[in-house]
Amino acid sequence: MMRHTFKLFHIWVWGSTLLLLAATGTVIGFLLVRGWAGIGRELVFGETPVLAALMLQRPVFDGLFPAMVGTFALVLLSVGMALPVGLATGIYLAEYATGRLYFLLSLFFDILAGMPSIVVGLFGFSITIFLHHRFSGNIYPCLFISALSLAVLVLPYLIRTTQAALEAISPDLRLIGPSLGATRFQNIFHVLVPHSLKGLLSGILLAIGRCAEDTAVIMLTGVVVSAGIPKSLWGNFEALPFYIYYVSAQYADADELTRGYGAAIILLLLCAFLFGIAFWLQRRLSQRMFERV
Amino acid sequence: MLHNSLKMFVIMFFSIPLLFFASMPVTHADPLAAFEGMKGEIKISGGTAHIPVMKAAAKAIMSANPEVRISIAGGGSGVGIKQVGEGLVDIGNSGRQPTEGEVSKYGLKMFKWAIDGVAVVVHPQNGVKALTESQLKEIFSGKISNWKLLGGPDKAINLYTRDAASGTREVFWQKALGKGEILDKANVVVSNGAMKAAISNDPYGIGYVSVGHIDDSVSAVALDGVAPTMESVLSGDYPVARGLFSNTKGDPGPLTQSFLDFLFSPAGQAIVRDSGFIPVK
Amino acid sequence: MTRSEFLTKYSFMAAAIMSAAVPLAIFIFMALLGYPILTSGRLLGTLLGAWDPIHQSYGILPMIIGTFILAILAVAAAFPVCLGCAALVSDAAPGPVGRFLHAVVRMMTGIPTVVYGFVGIFLLVPVIREAFGGGSGFSLLTAALMLALLVSPTMILLFCDSFGRVAHTYRQAAAALGATTAQLFFFVVLPQARNGILAGVLLGLGRALGDTMIALMLAGNAVAFPDHVFDSARTLTAHIALIIAADFDSPEFRTLFLCGLTLYVLTTLLVLFVRLTMRLQGKRP
Numbered sequence: 001m002m003r004h005t006f007k008l009f010h011i012w013v014w015g016s017t018l019l020l021l022a023a024t025g026t027v028i029g030f031l032l033v034r035g036w037a038g039i040g041r042e043l044v045f046g047e048t049p050v051l052a053a054l055m056l057q058r059p060v061f062d063g064l065f066p067a068m069v070g071t072f073a074l075v076l077l078s079v080g081m082a083l084p085v086g087l088a089t090g091i092y093l094a095e096y097a098t099g100r101l102y103f104l105l106s107l108f109f110d111i112l113a114g115m116p117s118i119v120v121g122l123f124g125f126s127i128t129i130f131l132h133h134r135f136s137g138n139i140y141p142c143l144f145i146s147a148l149s150l151a152v153l154v155l156p157y158l159i160r161t162t163q164a165a166l167e168a169i170s171p172d173l174r175l176i177g178p179s180l181g182a183t184r185f186q187n188i189f190h191v192l193v194p195h196s197l198k199g200l201l202s203g204i205l206l207a208i209g210r211c212a213e214d215t216a217v218i219m220l221t222g223v224v225v226s227a228g229i230p231k232s233l234w235g236n237f238e239a240l241p242f243y244i245y246y247v248s249a250q251y252a253d254a255d256e257l258t259r260g261y262g263a264a265i266i267l268l269l270l271c272a273f274l275f276g277i278a279f280w281l282q283r284r285l286s287q288r289m290f291e292r293v
Numbered sequence: 294m295l296h297n298s299l300k301m302f303v304i305m306f307f308s309i310p311l312l313f314f315a316s317m318p319v320t321h322a323d324p325l326a327a328f329e330g331m332k333g334e335i336k337i338s339g340g341t342a343h344i345p346v347m348k349a350a351a352k353a354i355m356s357a358n359p360e361v362r363i364s365i366a367g368g369g370s371g372v373g374i375k376q377v378g379e380g381l382v383d384i385g386n387s388g389r390q391p392t393e394g395e396v397s398k399y400g401l402k403m404f405k406w407a408i409d410g411v412a413v414v415v416h417p418q419n420g421v422k423a424l425t426e427s428q429l430k431e432i433f434s435g436k437i438s439n440w441k442l443l444g445g446p447d448k449a450i451n452l453y454t455r456d457a458a459s460g461t462r463e464v465f466w467q468k469a470l471g472k473g474e475i476l477d478k479a480n481v482v483v484s485n486g487a488m489k490a491a492i493s494n495d496p497y498g499i500g501y502v503s504v505g506h507i508d509d510s511v512s513a514v515a516l517d518g519v520a521p522t523m524e525s526v527l528s529g530d531y532p533v534a535r536g537l538f539s540n541t542k543g544d545p546g547p548l549t550q551s552f553l554d555f556l557f558s559p560a561g562q563a564i565v566r567d568s569g570f571i572p573v574k
Numbered sequence: 575m576t577r578s579e580f581l582t583k584y585s586f587m588a589a590a591i592m593s594a595a596v597p598l599a600i601f602i603f604m605a606l607l608g609y610p611i612l613t614s615g616r617l618l619g620t621l622l623g624a625w626d627p628i629h630q631s632y633g634i635l636p637m638i639i640g641t642f643i644l645a646i647l648a649v650a651a652a653f654p655v656c657l658g659c660a661a662l663v664s665d666a667a668p669g670p671v672g673r674f675l676h677a678v679v680r681m682m683t684g685i686p687t688v689v690y691g692f693v694g695i696f697l698l699v700p701v702i703r704e705a706f707g708g709g710s711g712f713s714l715l716t717a718a719l720m721l722a723l724l725v726s727p728t729m730i731l732l733f734c735d736s737f738g739r740v741a742h743t744y745r746q747a748a749a750a751l752g753a754t755t756a757q758l759f760f761f762v763v764l765p766q767a768r769n770g771i772l773a774g775v776l777l778g779l780g781r782a783l784g785d786t787m788i789a790l791m792l793a794g795n796a797v798a799f800p801d802h803v804f805d806s807a808r809t810l811t812a813h814i815a816l817i818i819a820a821d822f823d824s825p826e827f828r829t830l831f832l833c834g835l836t837l838y839v840l841t842t843l844l845v846l847f848v849r850l851t852m853r854l855q856g857k858r859p
Contacts, residue, residue: 005756005757006754006755006756008756009661009666009755009756009759009760010666010755010756012654012658012661013658013659013661013662013666014662014666015658016654016655016656016657016658016659016662017658017659017662017663017675019655020655020656020659020723020726020730021678023723024682024685024723026697027685027689027690027693027697027723028685030693030696030697031689031692031693034696057359058356058359059355059356059359061352061355061356084589085589085592085593086593088585088586088589088590089586089589089590089592089593091586092586092587092589092590093590095586096583096586096587097587097590104594105590105593105594107845107849108593108594108597108598109593109594109597110845110848110849111597111841111842111845112593112596112597113845114777114780114784114841114842114844114845115597115600115784115838115841116783116784116785116786116811116837116841117784117786118784118786118811118814118815118834118837119600119604119784119834119837119838120600121814122604122814122818122830122831122834123599123600123603123604123834125818126603126604126606126607126831127603129607130603137380140381152596152600155593155596159593183576183578183579184579184582184583185578185579185582188582209684213686213687213688215686215687215688215786215787216786216787216811216815219815219818220814220815220818224338224364224365224366225344225365225366225367226347226348226351226363226364226365227362227364227365228355228362228363228364231362235334235362235364236336236364236366241686241688244688244689244692245688245691245692245787245790245791248490248691248692248695248696248791249482249483249484249486249487249490249695249791250341250483250484250485250486250487250489250490251486251490252345252486253508260692264688264689264692264693267686267688267689268685268686268689271684271685271686272681272684272685274684275680275681275683275684276681276684279677279680279681449709451709451710453710456816457627457817457826476798477624477625477626477796477797477798478796478798478805478806479796479806480710480712480794480795480796480806481794481795481796481797481808481816482795483816491710494696494699494700495703495710495711497703497710498710
């Protein structure tokens with residue numbers, strides 16, 4: 001009887017893991033097999049010469065370049081907007097907040113973290129309508145609104161990782177600053193934050209990855225099929241994940257489908273890269289902590 | 294002598310108009326030249342059938358003049374009309390004529406630059422090539438739910454339909470189905486391209502798509518004996534036809550007018566023809 | 575405290591309050607724009623009716639049902655696999671293998687949902703269509719399978735976390751009594767980690783409820799009430815994405831905000847449940 005449960009248990013745990021790995025491997029492998037042939041200069045730049053496209057002299061048609069630039073701009077803007085607020089909030093939670101306020105704030109941030117991305121997108125869209133009717137008729141879904149909505153989406157990530165990174169600092173370290181006569185702020189700015197930089201960085205990378213891959217939010221706040229390189233904050237733009245969605249549903253011909261596969265591979269690699277570094281940094285951080293204990 | 298004078302007279306009579314016309318400046322010889330020196334953005338949204346033409350036109354214009362930016366979105370005819378009416382876009386495309394209500398509510402100006410049809414499509418390997426209107430109604434309402442009732446394999450019929458904002462759907466529902474019911478279990482796809490992709494991948498599917506979008510990946514079904522082709526749509530034999538419209542709110546601005554002129558120019562109409570639609574010129 | 579200390583404390587607090595205001599603002603905007611429906615007395619009709627614009631019916635019940643069935647299916651399918659995998663990673667596998675697998679699972683959390691949807695359309699849909707003879711291949715089942723794959727890494731990591739929290743002394747005691755790994759797992763770790771597992775399931779459920787792309791691309795988006803798993807169905811999230819382009823003031827449009835509110839309420843409830851279970855375990859989330 002015991003031997004059987006022992007065997008069954010091992011079959012179950014190994015079987016589940018292998019099943020999961022096989023399924024994920026199939027997903028990734030399928031993409032690579034179907035899309036690898038399409039990867040190349042033409043995938044990104046179409047028929048436009050690379051230098052002319054990079055110098056923004058000539059527009060790129062039938063290539064991923066505009067979508068890649070769009071994603072890049074989105075990420076830059078949204079993380080740029082979310083970072084100061086998220087960082088400050090995380091610092092506040094870790095260093096200043098106590099009791100009731102801490103509880104309430106944490107609850108709100110948990111709620112925000114669990115929010116479906118389409119609801120965040122709907123929020124961004126509602127803001128657009130609101131501003132459009134109340135303030136200026138010139139306000140439409142655009143790059144800025146998308147970036148703002150994405151900032152809302154990744155705010156909880158930044159808050160949490162900042163808070164965790166700061167809270168992980170050992171008590172001894174926290175005493176250094178005050179023991180030398182530093183103010184609280186000086187302590188935070190000169191001792192604690194630099195010490196938790198790795199954790200902060202991993203949070204930033206996670207936020208970048210999340211912004212790069214999200215589709216639902218941008219679908220509702222300004223991304224379009226074809227718009228070229230984003231030239232203004234208030235205009236439409238293209239983005240990599242939306243391109244993938246669009247192609248999967250409505251590819252016009254085999255070439256476009258191959259481009260879709262290529263786009264999926266690029267996005268996958270990008271996210272894998274970002275998440276990989278983020279986790280490596282996090283691990284380094286926790287290793288350091290164990291050494292101290 | 295009189296003979297010669299008569300000859301002279303005839304020659305003069307016919308040559309003067311020729312000289313007259315030859316000396317006239319040829320206006321709009323190159324529609325792309327109209328964009329010279331212009332800069333700005335044209336925002337287009339709406340009907341998904343129009344998108345291939347919009348993209349090709351945008352490519353031609355933007356290649357010649359990179360200062361002009363054209364952004365193209367889909368969404369369906371309802372969306373195009375609504376967005377151009379609200380001033381969100383410069384051109385709202387629709388695959389159906391805007392209703393009187395819409396025209397008066399938004400002050401729309403309509404420009405029809407192509408004629409298109411809406412055809413029933415199935416997978417290329419599907420043996421069913423012709424249907425009657427009553428069969429079509431029963432298929433889409435769910436009464437006929439298996440291909441074997443139509444002489445095909447014993448497999449359920451997978452229905453595909455379009456979303457509510459679609460002009461293609463509106464035309465199909467009115468003219469091919471006679472406002473009949475579309476089963477609520479039908480899969481909903483969001484554009485002509487999506488319909489084509491769905492049908493070409495599903496051997497037991499049936500749907501409807503713009504005639505201009507039909508290629509080897511799907512097979513068109515004849516309705517009441519008439520096959521949907523460019524010729525039959527043009528001649529009127531195939532009844533499920535519609536115009537492709539670009540609508541603006543009031544009179545178009547200079548940049549938008551140039552774009553519309555391009556669509557009506559020989560180059561633009563050639564793009565229309567290449568995309569599988571029937572040019573109006 | 576000094577002036578500058580005062581300033582810094584309150585500027586940080588301002589940032590925190592601004593951040594906390596965001597989820598509130600989201601709720602307020604949804605309520606504001608959905609106001610006509612909430613107050614018109616049509617609320618119940620919208621929540622409980624069917625979606626049939628031609629006959630003036632704008633009910634979102636089919637979508638609510640679709641959302642629930644999809645999320646529950648996905649988590650139910652993922653749960654045994656995730657539990658087994660987590661057991662392997664934290665207990666049953668030898669040290670280096672366990673750590674390696676943990677890293678692999680962490681990497682898996684980074685796969686974008688749109689990629690899952692993309693592969694689902696071209697790989698899974700034809701398989702489901704042919705293998706099960708069920709419909710067009712776009713169905714709740716198809717979406718549920720892909721969704722299970724999506725939420726699995728997160729659930730596994732959460733399970734591993736809660737297994738790891740089981741006190742070392744318990745494990746040592748069991749080992750000293752000669753327990754096998756299986757017995758250790760079932761009789762020591764699992765009961766101790768019960769609350770953590772529940773929290774993991776709830777969070778996975780939240781993720782599954784809130785996903786848009788997989789449901790939009792794979793579930794078929796039919797407006798009918800789903801009868802069985804091979805039916806094409808629509809979720810609240812896909813519904814929002816599909817209708818967003820419609821009329822600004824139409825009743826169809828207003829129902830979007832009701833969908834948004836429903837999703838908001840559902841995920842908030844889940845978050846509260848999670849907090850409760852963690853609290854019962856005596857841990858701070």
